[in-house]
Amino acid sequence: MSYSFAFLAHFIAVAVAFGAAVCDMVINRVFWRLLEVSPPKAEALAPLMTTVGSMAAIGGLGTLGSGFALLASVQFAHWGARWLSLKLLLFVFLTANGLLFAKSRKHKVTLLMSRWSPGEAVQPAAGRAHSEATGGEVLDELRRIESSLRLFHRTQLGAFVLVFVLAVFKLE
Numbered sequence: 001m002s003y004s005f006a007f008l009a010h011f012i013a014v015a016v017a018f019g020a021a022v023c024d025m026v027i028n029r030v031f032w033r034l035l036e037v038s039p040p041k042a043e044a045l046a047p048l049m050t051t052v053g054s055m056a057a058i059g060g061l062g063t064l065g066s067g068f069a070l071l072a073s074v075q076f077a078h079w080g081a082r083w084l085s086l087k088l089l090l091f092v093f094l095t096a097n098g099l100l101f102a103k104s105r106k107h108k109v110t111l112l113m114s115r116w117s118p119g120e121a122v123q124p125a126a127g128r129a130h131s132e133a134t135g136g137e138v139l140d141e142l143r144r145i146e147s148s149l150r151l152f153h154r155t156q157l158g159a160f161v162l163v164f165v166l167a168v169f170k171l172e
């Protein structure tokens, strides 16, 4: 594969991954705001969090594939360069942060939203006969997830900025 073609693919994949990260942040902001004023609207928005997560995963896979295609097109001449090692490290961080930290929490938000009825006792989930969770408890749990997802978005954006800085200044 030629360098230019791989570069174009890398550019598109990075745009998809970064775009998904930004969309995710915006959706989250809107979601947590709606939770206070209109819970049904927030609930409708919850599945979108998972959708942008999948978009980020596709972008991430494309970034990795096109990144290696770029390297292969120059016979791995950059292999061992400090900027590349740092970039790979940040890429691993971005992937782990999304898959291990955020994915389960977003899934939990969707689950909690389907159980939450503000001001009322939450219906026991199937198989859990005597759940005593109340709407307030579910809301507390959601708020805890909100702060960890906020941390996720900050670190994710920070890592992206570092990769972009690295791409410009290289640090040979």
Ligand code: HEM
Binding pocket: 010, 014, 063, 064, 066, 067, 068, 070, 071, 078, 087, 088, 091, 094, 160, 163, 164, 167, 168
């Ligand atoms: C968050 C992930 C990534 C982002 C945001 C990103 C961003 C960029 C950007 C903006 C460029 C163009 C600037 C430049 O020429 O250096 C670039 C080039 C490049 N990227 Fe990535 N990249 C990412 C992941 C990767 C990965 C995982 C690899 C390797 C497997 C990789 C390998 C490369 C290579 C080889 C170049 C061309 C460098 C050159 O020829 O000067 N990138 N990347």
